């Protein structure tokens with residue numbers, strides 16, 4: 001291959017000739033596929049198409065700025081992070097574009113820190129048309145009002161703020177409080193501080209004229225230097241009423257929203273200078289928001305790179321004096337009088353499993369079927385070890401992925417989800433709908449499979465009952481293969497898939513207690529949690545897109561599965577295997 | 591649901607049910623599916639099949655046909671019999687009907703060919 005990952009980087013090298021021409025041709029074909037409206041020009045223009053220049057190739061915005069501003073301080077860069085391997089640069093004059101073209105085409109610029117691909121350039125007549133704002137992902141209920149204050153009003157507010165003596169400099173940003181401030185000594189409440197000044201009060205009145213009914217009594221002013229940001233967070237549910245109101249001054253900025261119910265969904269929202277944002281409803285209670293620490297942002301509408309200037313935000317909130325009663329109870333800091341706690345008795349366990357296992361699987365069944373095909377080696381090994389015509393029950397057979405194989409085994413499956421049963425039945429699998437703890441089969445099986453099911457039971461006693469039930473199905477000497485999610489997800493595909501770039505996440509939600517928490521895609525912090533199901537693309541119906549599907553999981557510690565099996569006093573353990581973040585137990589009935 | 595599947599179903603999981611077998615089958619809708627005859631399969635599965643259950647069920651749904659009440663000693667070599675076993679075990683599909691627990695009388699519906707054996711938590 002021409003560009004070999006393993007080859008040493010040859011910074012400063014220029015490529016030329018046929019190879020370079022062919023490579024450029026390929027890139028231009030890519031451009032025509034993705035952005036058909038862009039017209040490539042045979043004669044020089046002031047606009048350059050530059051391939052191998054995106055974050056996908058390991059090129060940062062800073063590097064792009066550094067390289068192109070060197071040719072033209074007014075160069076305008078347009079990028080499509082994580083979507084295209086190319087960018088566009090618009091120069092202020094034709095001459096500057098020509099100079100950049102001549103020097104950069106085929107050149108591996110020494111300013112590149114991780115990319116080792118030469119830039120491939122072509123002149124273009126135009127840039128891709130801006131995407132319609134309706135095509136962008138945006139958190140529900142978020143409102144951004146542009147030009148909420150005039151430039152004169154902005155200046156007045158800034159004069160007041162920047163001259164204020166109490167400007168306190170934090171590690172990441174400067175902060176100023178009015179009305180109330182968080183009492184770090186008690187860590188639970190607010191204490192009164194400098195009263196809300198007239199300047200801010202006028203602003204509050206304007207916000208209320210706009211239709212906001214709350215009476216903000218806690219004002220936080222943040223002053224961000226370029227490059228400074230704030231980690232993704234929720235504004236604590238119970239601490240403040242809805243909405244959280246914020247005015248942006250001095251600089252545009254892109255606020256990153258992350259769906260707490262689906263970590264694949266992130267939305268960059270442009271907050272223009274002098275705009276007011278109302279973070280409310282779903283955008284407040286279900287989505288985290290934050291600002292990435294960087295000096296450049298990308299306008300999500302047109303891909304235009306812009307540099308941040310010093311920015312001032314005025315956040316206006318109303319302190320709440322009772323537990324939050326929002327509609328997003330899974331994400332809420334109030335556990336609804338125990339309803340959202342880790343089940344402590346059988347009826348709460350049933351409630352959790354009904355709402356966060358059974359109902360969810362019924363709804364996600366079609367999408368589940370599209371995504372569940374790969375098989376685990378250890379499970380396949382177990383099936384291969386069985387003599388021909390062994391009688392096998394697959395408890396929690398899902399879409400029938402272990403039933404469909406033509407492998408001279410006599411297999412029957414059961415699942416709690418009727419929709420999954422129907423999907424499996426359509427593939428000619430022999431299935432019955434049943435609960436994992438009440439299996440409708442004769443107890444003469446040679447082998448039982450229980451793949452990724454046991455971790456959906458929400459109390460120890462119910463998990464124990466299920467293992468007993470699996471063993472009841474077996475003839476003496478029969479074997480079972482049980483897999484569950486491991487608490488340790490190192491090396492698992494799941495965590496790689498969900499790895500987050502900025503790992504300085506901050507979560508103000510109250511920690512501790514026996515509350516079920518929504519898993520945010522990182523290490524498991526507790527064993528009992530709600531895990532978002534990602535519905536994105538595929539043939540899934542639109543109405544399910546963006547809906548939160550949270551499944552209950554009890555992730556297993558090391559040895560826990562073995563201990564649970566032995567607690568039945570009905571089996572011996574043949575082996576315990578760890579595969580891709582799962583514990584797999586092969587046990588034998590005595 | 592094939593009659594092979596029915597042969598392995600039991601309502602033993604219900605509270606106070608000792609064996610729950612065989613389940614009484616009532617059929618509202620059934621069909622005959624084309625499934626290639628696999629002699630090895632029939633020969634190997636029969637030792638696990640409860641023959642009495644199979645015959646009584648066939649009788650109940652009017653499908654006994656040429657199947658004898660008792661499995662003859664030489665069944666493995668009797669190709670005609672093997673083919674008839676193949677027909678009743680895997681070709682007949684029950685689409686709509688119900689299953690009844692022989693001890694408690696609890697009825698489980700069969701819809702779209704899928705027996706729904708789900709019961710309330712307090713039933714098991």
Ligand SMILES: [Zn+2]
Pocket residue numbers: 237238285324325326327328329331332333334
């Ligand atoms: Zn809440």
